[in-house]
Amino acid sequence: MTERPPVLSVRGLSVRFLLPGGRRVAAVTDAHFDVAPGECLALIGESGCGKSVLASALLGLLPANARTAGQARLGDLDLLTADERTLARTVRGRRIGLVPQSPAAHLTPVRTIRSQLEETVAELTGVRGRTALRAAAEQAAARAEFPAGHLDRYPHELSGGLAQRAATALALVGDAPLLLADEPTTGLDRDLVDRTVDELRRHVDTDGDRALLMITHDLAAAERIADRVAVMYAGRIVELADATAFFGTPGPRHPYSRGLLEALPDRAFTPIPGLPPELGDLPDGCAFAARCPRATGACTALPPFTGSVACHHPAPADRAAATEDIRA
Numbered sequence: 001m002t003e004r005p006p007v008l009s010v011r012g013l014s015v016r017f018l019l020p021g022g023r024r025v026a027a028v029t030d031a032h033f034d035v036a037p038g039e040c041l042a043l044i045g046e047s048g049c050g051k052s053v054l055a056s057a058l059l060g061l062l063p064a065n066a067r068t069a070g071q072a073r074l075g076d077l078d079l080l081t082a083d084e085r086t087l088a089r090t091v092r093g094r095r096i097g098l099v100p101q102s103p104a105a106h107l108t109p110v111r112t113i114r115s116q117l118e119e120t121v122a123e124l125t126g127v128r129g130r131t132a133l134r135a136a137a138e139q140a141a142a143r144a145e146f147p148a149g150h151l152d153r154y155p156h157e158l159s160g161g162l163a164q165r166a167a168t169a170l171a172l173v174g175d176a177p178l179l180l181a182d183e184p185t186t187g188l189d190r191d192l193v194d195r196t197v198d199e200l201r202r203h204v205d206t207d208g209d210r211a212l213l214m215i216t217h218d219l220a221a222a223e224r225i226a227d228r229v230a231v232m233y234a235g236r237i238v239e240l241a242d243a244t245a246f247f248g249t250p251g252p253r254h255p256y257s258r259g260l261l262e263a264l265p266d267r268a269f270t271p272i273p274g275l276p277p278e279l280g281d282l283p284d285g286c287a288f289a290a291r292c293p294r295a296t297g298a299c300t301a302l303p304p305f306t307g308s309v310a311c312h313h314p315a316p317a318d319r320a321a322a323t324e325d326i327r328a
C-alpha cells in the first residue's frame with residue numbers, strides 16, 4: 001500500500017522578529033514535522049516557547065517585522081510564500097480551520113453569534129435560504145456545544161468559555177482538511193475541555209483525509225486525543241513522539257518533556273526549576289541546560305534533532321532501559 005502524503009509538511013521553519021536597534025528574536029527555529037491524514041498532532045510547551053508564533057506563520061498572520069525561512073506545505077501550496085490574497089481566499093477557513101487562542105478578538109463584536117455562523121455557513125458550504133441557514137447555523141453551534149439559547153447574543157455578552165465554543169463552532173463549519181486549534185481549551189472547565197477536544201478529534205475521525213494540529217499547554221487534553229506529540233522549548237522542537245509511549249511507558253526522552261509531565265498534579269507535582277531563556281538572548285548550546293538535571297559539558301554544544309529528540313543525553317527509547325534509567 002502506498003503511503004498517503006501528509007496534509008501538512010513543515011521543513012526547517014524559522015521565524016525571526018526584527019526589533020528596533022537591530023535586535024533579532026528567534027521565535028521559532030528549524031521546525032520539522034508532518035501531520036498525516038487522520039492524525040492529531042499536539043504541539044505542547046510552556047507559554048512563550050514559540051507555539052503560537054508557529055501557528056501564525058502557517059496562517060500568514062505574522063506581524064510585518066517577522067521574517068520566515070523554510071517550507072510549510074499544505075498540499076501543493078507553500079504557506080510561507082503564498083500571497084495574502086491566496087491565504088485569505090483559499091486557505092484561512094477553507095483549507096485550514098482555525099480555533100483561535102483569543103476568541104473574543106476573533107469574533108466580530110457588533111454581530112450576534114447566530115449571524116456570524118450563518119454568514120460563515122453561507123460562505124463556506126453553499127447552503128442558501130433563510131430557514132436552511134438558520135438550521136445549519138444551529139447544527140454548527142451544537143457541534144461545539146454552544147447552547148442554542150445564546151445564539152442571539154453578542155460576543156461581549158458571552159463568558160470566556162462560551163466565546164471559545166463560538167469560535168470553535170465557526171472553525172468547524174468549513175470542514176477544512178487541516179484544523180489548527182491554538183489553545184482551544186482556554187477558559188473551559190475540565191468537563192468542557194474533554195467535550196471540546198473530543199469534537200476536534202471527531203473532525204479527524206469522521207473523514208480520514210483530515211488532520212488536526214492542536215497547540216496547547218494542556219497536557220491532559222493532548223493525552224486525551226493526540227496520536228503524536230511535538231514538544232517545543234525556546235523556539236525549537238525538542239521531541240517528537242508517539243503519544244501512547246510519551247504519556248505512558250517508556251515516557252518522554254527529553255529532560256524538558258519529562259519535567260513537563262512530572263509537573264502535573266496527578267504525577268510528581270514537581271515544577272521544573274528556573275525559567276525559560278529569553279528568545280532574544282538564547283545560549284549557543286542547549287537552551288534547557290540551565291534547568292536540566294542531566295546537563296554536562298557536552299551540552300554547551302547545540303544538540304542536533306535526530307528525528308525524535310534533540311538532546312545529548314536523552315532517556316532510552318525502550319521500556320526496560322527506561323525503567324533502569326529512572327532507578328539510576
Ligand code: SF4
Pocket residue numbers: 254255256286287288289290292293294295296298299303310311312313314
Ligand atoms: S542536551 Fe544536555 S542540557 Fe540539553 S536537555 Fe539534553 S542533557 Fe539537558
